[in-house]
Each structure stands twice: as C-alpha cells, then as structure tokens.
Amino acid sequence: MNSPVEDRLRDALASAGATVETETLQPLTARRRRIRVDLRLVAVGLAVVLAGAIALRPVPEDRPVMMAGLYLAADGRSRADVSIFLCKAEAPFPNCGGEKITAQEQAAVEDALKARPEIESYVFKDLRTAYTNFRREFPDDFEMITEADMPDSFRVNLKPDAEAASLISAVEVLPGVANVIDTKCLMERAGFLGTIKGFLGLRDTCATADVY
Amino acid sequence: MDVAAIFAEHQAGLVRLALIMVGDRASAEDVVQEAFARTHAGRGRLRDPDRALAYVRSAVLNGCRSVLRRRATVFRRPVPYEPPVWSAESAALVGEDRREVLRALGALPRRQREALTLRYYFELADQEIAETMRISASTVRSTIARGLAALGRALEEES
Numbered sequence: 001m002n003s004p005v006e007d008r009l010r011d012a013l014a015s016a017g018a019t020v021e022t023e024t025l026q027p028l029t030a031r032r033r034r035i036r037v038d039l040r041l042v043a044v045g046l047a048v049v050l051a052g053a054i055a056l057r058p059v060p061e062d063r064p065v066m067m068a069g070l071y072l073a074a075d076g077r078s079r080a081d082v083s084i085f086l087c088k089a090e091a092p093f094p095n096c097g098g099e100k101i102t103a104q105e106q107a108a109v110e111d112a113l114k115a116r117p118e119i120e121s122y123v124f125k126d127l128r129t130a131y132t133n134f135r136r137e138f139p140d141d142f143e144m145i146t147e148a149d150m151p152d153s154f155r156v157n158l159k160p161d162a163e164a165a166s167l168i169s170a171v172e173v174l175p176g177v178a179n180v181i182d183t184k185c186l187m188e189r190a191g192f193l194g195t196i197k198g199f200l201g202l203r204d205t206c207a208t209a210d211v212y
Numbered sequence: 213m214d215v216a217a218i219f220a221e222h223q224a225g226l227v228r229l230a231l232i233m234v235g236d237r238a239s240a241e242d243v244v245q246e247a248f249a250r251t252h253a254g255r256g257r258l259r260d261p262d263r264a265l266a267y268v269r270s271a272v273l274n275g276c277r278s279v280l281r282r283r284a285t286v287f288r289r290p291v292p293y294e295p296p297v298w299s300a301e302s303a304a305l306v307g308e309d310r311r312e313v314l315r316a317l318g319a320l321p322r323r324q325r326e327a328l329t330l331r332y333y334f335e336l337a338d339q340e341i342a343e344t345m346r347i348s349a350s351t352v353r354s355t356i357a358r359g360l361a362a363l364g365r366a367l368e369e370e371s
Contacts (some may be wrong), residue, residue, distance in 0.1 A: 005364040006332065012313035013333035016297050017228035019237070025227060026241055028219055028248045 072151070073181045076133045080155035081184040082164050084109065084171055088127075088151055093178040101152070101176030109174050113154060116170070118162035125153050151178065218264050219248045225334070226272050232329050233276035235296030235318065243275035266343040273326055273344065280322075316366035323347070324359030331356055 002010075075083055086106065087096035101109075113122050127150035134145065158164060164182045172180040219226070223244060230240035251271055296302060298314035317325055323345070330341045342349040 003360070003364075005360055005367065008309070008313050008367070009317065009328065009332045009360075009363065012310040012317070013232060013329060015307065015310050016232055016314055017333060019297060020224055020228050020231055020240070022224040025223055026245070028216075028223060028245055 071134055071137065072130060072153070073183060073186055075155055075183050076137060078155060079157070079184075081158045081182075082156040082167060083181045083183045084113075084154040084156065085178045085181070086152040086154075087176050087178045095173070096176070096178055105174070105176030106152075109154065109171065109177060112171060112174060113156065116167055118158050118167060120157045120159045120162075122154050122156040125155055127152050155183075215251050215264070215268070216248075218268050219244075219251075222265065222268065226269065228333070229269065229329065230272055230276050231297065232314070232317070232333065233273065233325065234279050235298065237297075239279055243279055244272055247271040247275045263343060266340060269330075269344045270346065277322065313363075313367065316363055319366065320359055320362055323355050324362065327352055327355045328359045328363070 072085070073083060086101045086109070087093060087099060089100045090098055110124075113119055127147060130150040130153065131145075131147040134150070156167070158167070164185065168180045168182060171177060226244045226247075227237075227240050230243040231237055234240055234243065247268070251268065296318070298311045298318055302311070317328060320328070326345055327341055330336045330344060336344070338349040338352045341352045345352070347355075
C-alpha cells in the first residue's frame with residue numbers, strides 16, 4: 001500500500017531525525033540569542049574582519065565582528081568584484097601605520113582606479129552607507145557594531161573576463177589602503193561549488209590580504 | 213496551555229523538523245530557540261490548546277523560511293553552518309541512499325518539502341498539516357501528491 005518512494009522517504013527522515021538526541025539539546029531560554037555565524041565562512045570572515053574593518057575588536061571568537069566583517073567583504077547585496085578598504089585611525093594594518101587615510105592619499109587611490117583599464121566601474125562607499133546597509137540587513141542583531149566600526153571603501157566592478165589579481169596587487173600597496181578583498185572570489189569560494197572544490201582539493205585561493 | 217511547556221515537551225521534534233528544513237543541527241537549534249523566545253516574549257498562553265502544537269510547529273517552519281531566505285540574500289546563496297545532513301561530508305547521517313532522498317527532498321519547492329516532512333516524519337493528518345502550514349486540507353493533499361511524484365522522478369534520475 002505504501003509506494004517505494006514513501007518508504008524511502010520515511011526511512012530517510014527517520015534517520016535524519018535520529019541524529020538529534022534529546023539529551024544533547026541546548027536548553028531553551030526566553031532570552032533572545034544571537035544568530036550564529038556560518039562556520040564554513042569563518043575562514044572567509046577571518047580574511048575580512050581583518051580586512052579593513054573592525055580589527056580593533058577581539059577576534060575571531062567574536063561573532064558580531066565576524067559577521068560584520070563578512071558582510072563588508074561580501075559587499076552585502078551589492079555585487080562588487082573587488083573591495084578596497086581604506087585605513088582608519090588605529091587600524092592595525094601595516095600599510096596604515098595607525099593613521100586614517102588622508103584626503104590626498106584617497107584622491108591618489110581614486111586616480112589609480114581611474115587609470116586601470118580592467119575596471120568597468122567603481123563607487124566610493126563611506127562608513128555611514130556601509131553601516132546603514134548592515135543595519136538594514138540585521139535590524140535586531142549585532143547591536144554592538146557601530147558606525148565607527150565600519151571602514152570607508154571603494155567597490156569595484158571589473159569588465160567581463162578581467163582578472164582581479166594585478167589590480168589587487170597594484171592597489172593594496174598604495175598609502176592609506178588597509179587591505180583589498182577579492183569579493184567575487186570569496187563569494188564563490190563560500191558557495192556550493194567552492195565547497196565542493198575544497199573537498200576535492202581543487203580550491204583556488206583568493207587574493208586577499210593577510211590574516212592578523 | 214503554556215507555550216513554554218509545549219516547547220519543552222516537543223523540543224527534540226521541533227529541532228528535527230527544523231533540521232530537515234535547514235539541513236544542519238546548529239541552525240535548527242537556533243531556529244527553535246528563536247521561535248521559543250519570540251512566542252514566549254509575545255504571550256505565555258494560547259487560547260486554543262488543541263491547536264497549540266500546530267501553532268508552535270508553524271512558528272518553527274516560519275523561522276526555517278527566514279533562515280533560508282537570509283542565507284540566500286546575505287550570502288547570495290544558501291549556506292548552512294555545518295555540512296548539511298544530506299551532504300557527502302556529513303558524518304551525522306548513515307547511508308548514501310538516505311542522503312540522496314534528503315537531498316532530493318531539499319531540492320523540492322518549499323511547500324512540498326514542508327508537507328512531505330509533516331506527513332512522512334510526523335505522520336500528521338491532512339487537517340493537522342493544513343493548520344501547521346496555514347493552507348487548506350485539499351491543498352495539502354495535492355501538494356503531497358505532487359511532492360511525491362517529483363521526489364520519485366528525482367530519485368529515478370539519480371539512480
């Protein structure tokens with residue numbers, strides 16, 4: 001009376017359900033808990049946090065910081081290919097020397113972008129915009145992240161088939177640049193195909209700044 | 213009927229439901245915790261005790277939908293915390309055949325996935341599924357029929 005598909009489904013569901021043992025469940029609390037950060041993205045997050053953004057906070061156990069860094073590196077819902085984070089005061093990036101990027105340095109970075117033939121377009125995203133977008137995405141969570149945690153950045157889109165690597169190495173050494181993230185590569189690496197490649201040992205590494 | 217008591221009594225079942233929907237244990241526990249905190253903070257009691265469990269399951273399903281949506285928008289694609297139970301790298305689930313079934317289930321449209329789980333894991337009647345999913349009983353029947361057919365096709369293709 002049951003079809004083979006129904007039997008297989010019952011069996012599969014039962015075995016999946018059986019992996020949750022009652023004794024091992026975290027007790028429920030009336031207090032709201034924060035959402036956990038995707039652990040598979042932690043490697044990505046590390047590269048990021050440290051990417052410009054929020055490196056003044058303790059990492060990497062600090063989930064809000066990780067999440068914010070991740071969000072920044074992913075460029076939220078926009079689709080930058082490359083993200084260039086600018087130094088802010090006390091940013092712990094060697095290239096920053098603890099100083100915020102000056103207006104002249106920022107203009108020089110922008111001139112460099114204008115001169116790169118592989119760039120299709122770029123925008124400047126200030127910390128306020130970055131914060132507003134972050135807050136819109138997480139209205140109820142990570143309230144300890146403030147506007148001051150956010151970095152200014154340039155978000156670059158490349159022409160079709162253009163490579164990010166030479167742009168990244170040219171820009172990341174400019175004065176006042178905290179670090180540069182290959183956002184497109186990161187998102188691919190974090191995604192389904194990237195995960196599979198990772199397991200097969202085929203994963204490409206993304207050109208990103210060092211992890212601190 | 214006290215919401216907290218229902219959650220406490222059915223926590224494992226609710227986590228299992230969420231696990232099948234979102235694929236990984238950590239997300240599943242978070243969903244149930246979040247649904248509990250929300251309902252608990254809202255009102256401690258439900259007017260209709262007979263429907264309390266349907267109400268709570270419904271809250272959990274809603275939470276699962278938000279998780280899947282949030283993953284899809286923030287990260288542009290759904291990514292679980294841990295390898296999903298239906299993935300090859302999951303150590304949780306024994307047997308490639310079962311993973312294949314769960315993978316195929318996970319690929320179905322949301323409604324079909326939810327209705328099939330409520331039927332074939334929780335063995336709920338059409339009317340109970342209807343209340344949990346807030347759709348009509350006849351929609352439940354047609355959704356399950358379509359879901360089974362799609363699942364059958366998917367499994368045939370794989371094997």
